[in-house]
Amino acid sequence: MRVRTPFRANPGRSPESCPALVLNADFKPLSYYPLSLWSWQDAIRAVFLDRVNIISTYDVVARSPGFEMQLPSVVSLKTYVRPCREPAFTRFNVFLRDRFTCQYCGARSDLTFDHLIPRSRGGQTTWDNVVTACAPCNLRKADHMPRDIGMIPARAPKRPGVFDLHEAGRNFPPNYLHESWLDYLYWDTELEP
Secondary structure (H helix, E strand, C coil): CCCCCCCECCCCCCHHHCCEEEECCCCCECCECCECEECHHHHHHHHHCCCEEEEEEEEEEEEECCEEEEEEEEEEECCCCCCCCCCCCCHHHHHHHCCCCCCCCCCCCCEEEEECCCHHHCCCCCCCCEEEEEHHHHHHHCCCCHHHHCCCCCCCCCCCCHHHHHHHHCCCCCCCCCHHHCCCCCCCCCCCC
16 A cells, blocks of 8 residues: 655745646636635646646745655646636625725725615615625615615626626735736736836
8 A cells, every 4th residue: 555645845935835826728817806726736636637737837846755846836727617607696796896895985894785775675686786885884875775865886786797807806916926927917017118
């Protein structure tokens, strides 16, 4: 029986600080927000299962007794994954559609969502009836109709497409972007001449 020995990385840098950016077969990220990242273990597993191509690597090497490999920083799937046509209706996706901003006052903290037509008046929990709101605005609106109390949302709610959410996600780059990822991500970064 063979005992599996875990990989050991370079002692100078933790492998946990080396996620791999995952690109679809067309070299576009699977998701911008949250950014499609795999742990170093998942990236290595996908390499061994021949599901991805390694595009770029870190200077960190993972080692086992009989093998060593530089940790992938960018991988692309070998098989194209067709994106969902309709995004799921989730609280996170509502916040993303509305740019993490209260649609009544512009606040960016203490966010929840509000039904334009209150549920007590037959309003449904749908893309067209829900907006991002801060807790104070949500409490102030309560079960009133928006026009009755002068609380009109900055943007009328509508069902976003996957492309709309990807575009919205580009406004919120993660805190950490490895230099090898920049050729595949299109945030507003200054381009070199």
